[in-house]
Amino acid sequence: MKDITYIGTRNRNIKLKASEAILKGICPDGGLFIPEEMPVMEKKIDELSKMNYRDLAYEVMSLFFTDFTEEELRYCINNAYDEKFDTPEIAPVVEKDGVFFLELFHGKTIAFKDMALSILPYLMKTSAKKNDIHKEIVILTATSGDTGKAALEGFADVEGTRIIVFYPDGGVSPVQKQQMVTQKGKNVCVAAITGNFDDAQTAVKSIFTDEEMKKELDDKGFMFSSANSINIGRLIPQVAYYWYAYCQLVKKGSIKAGDKINFTVPTGNFGNILAGYFAKQMGLPVNKFVCASNSNKVLYDFFRTGTYDKKREFILTTSPSMDILISSNLERLVCMLTSQEETAALMKSLSENGEYSMTAKADDIVGEFADEEETATAIRKMYANEGYVLDTHTAVAYASYDKYVKESGDETPTVIVSTASPYKFAKDVCIAIDEKYRGQDAFALMDELEKLSGVPIPAPVKDIEKREVLHNNLCEREKIKDFVKEQLR
Ligand SMILES: *Cc1c(COP(=O)(O)O)cnc(C)c1O
Numbered sequence: 001m002k003d004i005t006y007i008g009t010r011n012r013n014i015k016l017k018a019s020e021a022i023l024k025g026i027c028p029d030g031g032l033f034i035p036e037e038m039p040v041m042e043k044k045i046d047e048l049s050k051m052n053y054r055d056l057a058y059e060v061m062s063l064f065f066t067d068f069t070e071e072e073l074r075y076c077i078n079n080a081y082d083e084k085f086d087t088p089e090i091a092p093v094v095e096k097d098g099v100f101f102l103e104l105f106h107g108k109t110i111a112f113k114d115m116a117l118s119i120l121p122y123l124m125k126t127s128a129k130k131n132d133i134h135k136e137i138v139i140l141t142a143t144s145g146d147t148g149k150a151a152l153e154g155f156a157d158v159e160g161t162r163i164i165v166f167y168p169d170g171g172v173s174p175v176q177k178q179q180m181v182t183q184k185g186k187n188v189c190v191a192a193i194t195g196n197f198d199d200a201q202t203a204v205k206s207i208f209t210d211e212e213m214k215k216e217l218d219d220k221g222f223m224f225s226s227a228n229s230i231n232i233g234r235l236i237p238q239v240a241y242y243w244y245a246y247c248q249l250v251k252k253g254s255i256k257a258g259d260k261i262n263f264t265v266p267t268g269n270f271g272n273i274l275a276g277y278f279a280k281q282m283g284l285p286v287n288k289f290v291c292a293s294n295s296n297k298v299l300y301d302f303f304r305t306g307t308y309d310k311k312r313e314f315i316l317t318t319s320p321s322m323d324i325l326i327s328s329n330l331e332r333l334v335c336m337l338t339s340q341e342e343t344a345a346l347m348k349s350l351s352e353n354g355e356y357s358m359t360a361k362a363d364d365i366v367g368e369f370a371d372e373e374e375t376a377t378a379i380r381k382m383y384a385n386e387g388y389v390l391d392t393h394t395a396v397a398y399a400s401y402d403k404y405v406k407e408s409g410d411e412t413p414t415v416i417v418s419t420a421s422p423y424k425f426a427k428d429v430c431i432a433i434d435e436k437y438r439g440q441d442a443f444a445l446m447d448e449l450e451k452l453s454g455v456p457i458p459a460p461v462k463d464i465e466k467r468e469v470l471h472n473n474l475c476e477r478e479k480i481k482d483f484v485k486e487q488l489r
Helices: 018-024 053-064 070-080 113-117 120-130 146-155 174-181 197-208 211-219 232-252 271-282 298-305 330-337 340-353 372-386 392-408 422-433 444-453 477-487
Strands: 006-008 033-035 093-096 099-103 136-142 161-168 188-193 222-226 261-266 286-293 307-309 355-357 365-369 414-418 473-475
Touching (some): 006 018, 018 120, 018 222, 018 232, 053 232, 053 271, 070 120, 113 120, 120 161, 136 146, 146 161, 146 188, 161 174, 161 197, 161 477, 197 222, 211 477, 232 261, 271 330, 286 392, 330 340, 340 355, 365 392, 372 392, 392 414, 392 422, 422 444, 473 477
Parallel strands (some): 136 161, 161 188, 188 473, 261 286
Antiparallel strands (some): 006 033
């Protein structure tokens, strides 16, 4: 097996082993880590199709995390993908109305971020051990809703770690907020932060690039890392389920090994879809990736025009986890399509001018978007046809897929990556199905959704409104550094 090293997207001379890149999270110059070279899957699809999720995840991750021993990696995988998930398949594929849905919401927080965040703490602990680091790892995370809770669940009471989560004040759903502010654990801190998600993410990033602050806390025995999707310890585990989805279609007989399929991915920070793109680079037979945006369609515009322009109104939608104007992981694609020099220049332009343009293109990624009405219609239509209830994010993808097929006539079998349980967004989902629910209490609507869908309320959110609020911090975004120092005294 080939050793894979990780290089910076703005500087190819930054070279680290996987475990070192996982610990660092981000390059000192603000760039992200990418594999210097993409590994190739040597095993045949027929063989992979016989594997369960854990074994397949091992086949994929071992090609990227080449400085981990088999024992170390299997330890991480086995602790992550266990009974925390409510189905032994971990990420089942279901067929509805002629398309396939890859359900990534069977974990502890009923959204896809569990796929990566249930393994990240183990990857980090193992990485620290391998690198002989004995500092307390402090996870700092900005969240548009789902990352925060999934990270809290992943890291809560994991020895040798602390976690501080910032969510945009007023920018997350009532269920998401309730999930976070009721989080238990000795090492957890949750705070609302003024501004929107991009402001929160920028504030957190400012800490990662503040050498003085890092030094100060290093002296106190702390080391920062990130649980955001910029960490390769999150990105790489996601590559596995693209392989797994494909293998399930082969196993079901829906396709033959080697046939190409499409993926439609509801996209925000561009982490999920990028993992799919990595899978394709490794050899997974994929025709197109449809990158689905909500009304914050900065990526749609980018894939159509080559210009990334974040200077626009930030729209709060019913798919809050995709309300993002700066898609951090896109930098990795930009680097893969251009060079470190060009990426550094483009990212400088983004931060100074709010935009950049490039001519290099990924021909296999198509931008689509769905506005609020199209999203609600998609939920209503799927419910009427199949009695299957989509969450708002998955509905953005489903509506985008529909538009893509009409536009292109492409009839390649398609997997829609389903990123959340409808229960997480029960209110907007119910309103989409029937206007009569407008104005009703979000938590009461969970019971209503149970009746509508026939799917029992998942344990992680059952009776959540009755749980005790344990966190009520509000942090001014200009004061984030003081807030963090205060927590780590
Ligand atoms: C985070 C999230 C997304 C967006 O994923 P990215 O990797 O940020 O593109 C989509 N849907 C849900 C439910 C999410 O939580």
